[in-house]
Amino acid sequence: MIATALSSLILATLAAGAVLALQHARRWRAGQPAGVDIVAGLKALPGRYLVDVHHVVARKSFNARFHALTAGGFLASLPLLVLAAVPALRGWLLWGLLALALAVMLGGALMVGYRRRVEKPAELSQGRFKRLPYALLAYAAAFLVVALDQLAGGVLPWPLALAFVLAGAWGGAELILGVGRGPLKHALNGALHLVAHPRPARFHDRAGRDTGLRPADLEAPKLGSERPLDFAWNRLLGFDACVQCGRCEVACPAYAADLPLNPKKLIQDLVTAMDTAADGERRTDASYAGHNHPGRPIGLAQGGAALPLVGPGAMIHPDTLWACTTCRACVQECPMMIEHVDAVIDLRRFQTLELGATPAKAAAVLEELRVTDNPGGKPLARRTDWAVDLNLPLLAEKGQCDVLLWLGDGAFDLRVQRSLRALVGLMRRAGIDFAVLGEEELDSGDVARRLGDEATFQDLARRNIATLSRYRFGRIVTADPHALHVIRNEYPSFGGHWTVTHHTAFLLELVESGKLTLKGPTGGSVTYHDPCYLGRYNGEIEAPRRLLDAIGLQRVEMERSGLRSSCCGGGGGAPLTDVAGKRRIPDVRMDHARATGAERVAVACPTCTLMLEGVVGQRPAVAEISELVLEAVA
Amino acid sequence: MLKVAVLLSIGRHPASGRPRRAPLDARALELALRLPGAEIHAVHAGDPAEPVLRDYLGMGLDRLTVLEIPAGSDPVPALVAHLKALSPDLILAGRCAEGGEDSGMLPYLVAQGLGAALLPDVADLSAGEGTATLTQALPRGRRRQAEARFPLVVSVHPAAPEPRQSAFARARRGLVEAVAASAPQDGFIGECEIRPWRPRPKRLRLAAGGSALERLKAATETKSGQGQVLVRPTADEAARAIYEYLVEQRVIGTS
Ligand code: SF4
Ligand code: SF4
Numbered sequence: 001m002i003a004t005a006l007s008s009l010i011l012a013t014l015a016a017g018a019v020l021a022l023q024h025a026r027r028w029r030a031g032q033p034a035g036v037d038i039v040a041g042l043k044a045l046p047g048r049y050l051v052d053v054h055h056v057v058a059r060k061s062f063n064a065r066f067h068a069l070t071a072g073g074f075l076a077s078l079p080l081l082v083l084a085a086v087p088a089l090r091g092w093l094l095w096g097l098l099a100l101a102l103a104v105m106l107g108g109a110l111m112v113g114y115r116r117r118v119e120k121p122a123e124l125s126q127g128r129f130k131r132l133p134y135a136l137l138a139y140a141a142a143f144l145v146v147a148l149d150q151l152a153g154g155v156l157p158w159p160l161a162l163a164f165v166l167a168g169a170w171g172g173a174e175l176i177l178g179v180g181r182g183p184l185k186h187a188l189n190g191a192l193h194l195v196a197h198p199r200p201a202r203f204h205d206r207a208g209r210d211t212g213l214r215p216a217d218l219e220a221p222k223l224g225s226e227r228p229l230d231f232a233w234n235r236l237l238g239f240d241a242c243v244q245c246g247r248c249e250v251a252c253p254a255y256a257a258d259l260p261l262n263p264k265k266l267i268q269d270l271v272t273a274m275d276t277a278a279d280g281e282r283r284t285d286a287s288y289a290g291h292n293h294p295g296r297p298i299g300l301a302q303g304g305a306a307l308p309l310v311g312p313g314a315m316i317h318p319d320t321l322w323a324c325t326t327c328r329a330c331v332q333e334c335p336m337m338i339e340h341v342d343a344v345i346d347l348r349r350f351q352t353l354e355l356g357a358t359p360a361k362a363a364a365v366l367e368e369l370r371v372t373d374n375p376g377g378k379p380l381a382r383r384t385d386w387a388v389d390l391n392l393p394l395l396a397e398k399g400q401c402d403v404l405l406w407l408g409d410g411a412f413d414l415r416v417q418r419s420l421r422a423l424v425g426l427m428r429r430a431g432i433d434f435a436v437l438g439e440e441e442l443d444s445g446d447v448a449r450r451l452g453d454e455a456t457f458q459d460l461a462r463r464n465i466a467t468l469s470r471y472r473f474g475r476i477v478t479a480d481p482h483a484l485h486v487i488r489n490e491y492p493s494f495g496g497h498w499t500v501t502h503h504t505a506f507l508l509e510l511v512e513s514g515k516l517t518l519k520g521p522t523g524g525s526v527t528y529h530d531p532c533y534l535g536r537y538n539g540e541i542e543a544p545r546r547l548l549d550a551i552g553l554q555r556v557e558m559e560r561s562g563l564r565s566s567c568c569g570g571g572g573g574a575p576l577t578d579v580a581g582k583r584r585i586p587d588v589r590m591d592h593a594r595a596t597g598a599e600r601v602a603v604a605c606p607t608c609t610l611m612l613e614g615v616v617g618q619r620p621a622v623a624e625i626s627e628l629v630l631e632a633v634a
Numbered sequence: 635m636l637k638v639a640v641l642l643s644i645g646r647h648p649a650s651g652r653p654r655r656a657p658l659d660a661r662a663l664e665l666a667l668r669l670p671g672a673e674i675h676a677v678h679a680g681d682p683a684e685p686v687l688r689d690y691l692g693m694g695l696d697r698l699t700v701l702e703i704p705a706g707s708d709p710v711p712a713l714v715a716h717l718k719a720l721s722p723d724l725i726l727a728g729r730c731a732e733g734g735e736d737s738g739m740l741p742y743l744v745a746q747g748l749g750a751a752l753l754p755d756v757a758d759l760s761a762g763e764g765t766a767t768l769t770q771a772l773p774r775g776r777r778r779q780a781e782a783r784f785p786l787v788v789s790v791h792p793a794a795p796e797p798r799q800s801a802f803a804r805a806r807r808g809l810v811e812a813v814a815a816s817a818p819q820d821g822f823i824g825e826c827e828i829r830p831w832r833p834r835p836k837r838l839r840l841a842a843g844g845s846a847l848e849r850l851k852a853a854t855e856t857k858s859g860q861g862q863v864l865v866r867p868t869a870d871e872a873a874r875a876i877y878e879y880l881v882e883q884r885v886i887g888t889s
Contacts, residue, residue: 223803356692356801363799372650379649389886455802 002154002161006146007085009169010078017176021188024180027274028240030305031233034198041195044205048194048337051204056247056335066111070136073105074175077143095151102144109136123246123264127289131174132183139171182243189241190336196234197337211328211537212489213345216353216454224349224452228274228305231346239270239343241336244290248330248340253567254323254574257588258294259581261323263330263340265293269315270343273303280306285315293320294581310347321347322359323579326450326572327532332563344572348452358451362576366453373442373460376412380439383407386417390424395435400472403427403434403506406487408480409443410606415613419606419624423479423503426630430515434477440467446482449490450572458494461486465496475499477506479626481533481605482571488538502534504604505543507629511550517634521552526628527598527620528555529589529612530565531605539563544604544625551632553602558592566592570607586611590619602628636672636761639722641713641744642690642698644680645732655689658728660797662790666726667694667798669761675699675720679709682812691808692800698810703817706824710740712815714747723784724766729755729791735823738789745787753782755791 058064080098083089113133116124142164149156149164156164178184197203201210216223225231231239248263249255255262268288276283286299296317303315310316321344330340351357358366368377384392384407395404405427410416427434445460464487468476476498478484488500510516528544535541541562548555560566569575569585590612593601600621603609612622640663645656666674674695678687682700691698701712717725725748730738745752757777758769766786770778771793864875880886 218802352799353802354804356694356799356804358799360796364796367654367799371647371652371654377647377649453802 002146002158002165003084003087003090003150005162006143006165006168007081007083009165010081010172011085013169013173013176014078014082016173017179020177020180024240027305028233028236030229030274031231031236032229034196034232034234036196036198036234037200038195041197041200044200044203045191045195047205048197048203049191052202052337053190053194053335056333056337059333062111062115066108066115069104069108070112071108073101073103073108073140074136076101077105081143090150092151095147099144099147099151102140102147105136106140106144109133109140112136121246123249123291125244125246125264125288125290127287128178128181129183129244129289132178135171135174135178137171138167139175142168142171185241185243186336189237190243193234193238193241193336193338196237198232198234198238198342199339202337209539211485212493213342213449215458215493216349218455218458222350223353223454224351225343225346226308226310226350226354228270228303228309230350231270231343235339235343235346236270236274238336238338239267239274242267242271242338243336244268245335246290247333247335248338249291251329251333251564251566253325253327253329253569253585253588254579254581255294256566257569257581257583257585259323259579259585260293260295260317260319261579262291262293263324264290266316266320266343267338267340269301269303270309273307273309273315274305276304276306280304282307293317296320310351316347318351318357318359319579321351322362322577323574323581324572325532325567325569325574325585327567328536329532329564329567332536345450345452348450349454350452352452353455358453359577359579361578362451362573365573365576366448366451366456369443369448369460370456373463374409374412375443375447376409378412380442383411383441384436384438386411386414386421387424390421392424392438393435394438395471395473396438396440398435401433401435402474403432404468404471404473404476405434405436406444406476406478406480406483406500407436407441408478408483408606410480410609413606413610416606416609416624419609419626420479422624422626422630423507426507426510426516426626426633429633430510432510432515435473437467442467444480444483444486445490446486447573447576449486451576461491461494461496465491465494468496468498475501477501477503479503479604479606479624481531481538482607485533485537502538502540502543502604504534504547504625505540507626508543508547508550511547511629516629518551518632519634522628522632523552523554524600525554525556525596525598526600526602526623527558527593527596528561528602528604529558529568529593529608530562531603531608532565532567532571534604535563535565544602547625547629548602551629553628556596556598558596560592568603568605568608568611570605570611575607575611584615586615590615593620594618600628636669636724637675637720637722638666638669638672638724638726639675639677639717639720640666641725641727641740642676642678642687643728643731643734644678644684644686648732653684653686654732655686655797655800656728656732657797658730658790658792658794660690660693660728661792661794662726662728662788663690663693663695664795664797665756665759665790668795669759672761675722677701677713677716679703679712679815679817681705682810687810688805688808689800691810692802692805693798694801694804695808697808700810700812701815702812703815704819706820707817708820709817710743710747712817713740713744716813716815717744717748721785723764723786724761725750725785725787727787727789729789735826741787741789748785748787750785750787751782752787752789753780754789756788757791757793758795759788 116133145164179188199210201207252263282304285301292298301315324344326341365375445457449457484500600623604625642659643656645654676698679701727741755771756768757771768780771791
């Protein structure tokens, strides 16, 4: 009788869970169509879960362990409980296996309890999530008692045994019904998101990295996303996979500087808005039980699946949207592989292209960009003013060269000019056959694209591609990771395919091949700040470090470095949208550099250079890597 | 309902020389768009195929009327004829165009043609029954409040609010309506030589060291009676003088 009660309760819960899940799926199925290869996704699912997701989760090894124990035990126990519905199968083998699975799960559940109730990391959400350890413990412990009792032939008095069954069933209901609404969103939504992921190439079974933005169809009736329903269905599914673990919140540089952006809340804002029926129903964010967007109280934002998402009284305040530096730290940390930056850009596209609502200074820069092809509105011929005495060879005059040096818009800035001079000096010493485009070089389009101005980006991209296609050169070298990313990863969609090398990798080649000879150790300590668009966007974190080691500087790492580095605040047009917070992002980053005690912080990007140079007060000196290499060459 | 006509011209970016929305005309349109419940008629005299016209549509206009006249002709008669037929309460235009003669005369000539009053250099305005209350920008940041009866021509000052951003999708959706118009050839402009604008060269002085304030002073201060004046030098002489100066100022090294 106890066994029957046990398995029928579980069967009923599973059935209820299935109905709820179907109902829940309607919310994201209401999104726009997307080309998804479901069969390939299903095939790749186990690998993606066990390799890619595990890889992220395992950055906290304790978490990986309790997930393996709890999920393993839970998933093993479910079919056993279902099998227990068949009287003929109820035997010592079944109960033994069940007891084993539940014991494993109990171990994991205790670890979860320790983490959520004793350690209490601040980034975790409360609300429904608070009951999770109790539900896990109830399910595992109570059913374990029942299984052991059955193994022993039913020694407990039946009312007591039934009480255990009911306690375990409560836990089971919490867990199974939580698959749709949380906390266990990763079980179903997470898995489906891995199947239908909008960037399948980012998983280990494909290229392993996919960071270029997708081109928008400028002929479409509506550009960008205004409402939740304007997102593709697999994007909505992605948002709905968020388990509110808060890892993105901890990594976000805007959040760290108390700008009004918390990526976890941003994703939950989207989820809350899409939670309503599609007919214009409104809902506030009051049910959200995690940290807010700094400075913005919870409960005032309102939205719905068919209502505009961005606006002063809407679900997402414009300041939240424009505070993002597109640094991808959140994407890097998200165990559910959610693409926050794509969502931000989709929303920005609507704001810029349809509403003309790019914040003030950014809008003015976009206008200058359209008319002059550079953000400062300068004559393009002045891009090489700083090099009057260097006689930079023009590609138009040479016709061809080995290395095309892409200068970028930093060339208009006094500070960046200093590092470009160092780079040119080094290339001369190494005897490189190089040239520049001079006034034929236009802005790469990076800032326009991150600000949502896809039209200006595509125009610049097409014209740059047309220029580059006219010439013969071996490869492009640039000191600007933004230009590098755009030309390497985003121009191919428009027919531009070139090899682009960052100057750090290039200089390393020159040093290793002996074309540049070094004086021997220069001494002094340095810490290296990884530019987001070189590190996370392109995975290049080794070359700059090897270069610094080669020139004999004592290298110390910041608390956040490499692929988990923290942004300088300069990406995504953030210096232009200039959303105010309690602190500035570069100040926070400089704190990290200061904490290392290094004399200098080495940078490898013109934007990082300017952001970090802008930090006032006692601080390590900011040096561009080419300047450091120039100091060290014989 | 308040009927407002806005005269829009094609600007020219000072650095690139490329066409753009004229900054002051865009401000005029911005003022018009801020008038609650106004019926806005945007008018341009020129080439209806000019893509930059769409930048005005992107600010939130549904349509834009273009009086089709050949390049290098005088737009005033066509505008006056069109406005007479339209008979708006209020006519807004930037106080000076970019490109063309840039004489700033157009609003006056239009007002004269219509026999309407003109109020120059307006930075802000609101409309009432049959009258408008306007804020004029005077030199040195002073402001003057004025009241004027319709019909009224207003020229807009750079101190007027920044024009809103032009949205790509709205620009694409808006309608450009071409209307045939006749215009006399403008003899004067045909004879002018047009060159890109260049800032007056400044004496460059680099100051090394000193406090930030001293360096700023050295960089911004102008002293008279310094340097040498070369009258019609040969290219070689000029180059040598510049070179020596740059070496003296340590902009370039001598090695
Ligand atoms: S978006 Fe990803 S990282 Fe952020 S809380 Fe949700 S699941 Fe965690
Ligand atoms: S991309 Fe960077 S700034 Fe934007 S939400 Fe993610 S972590 Fe924050």
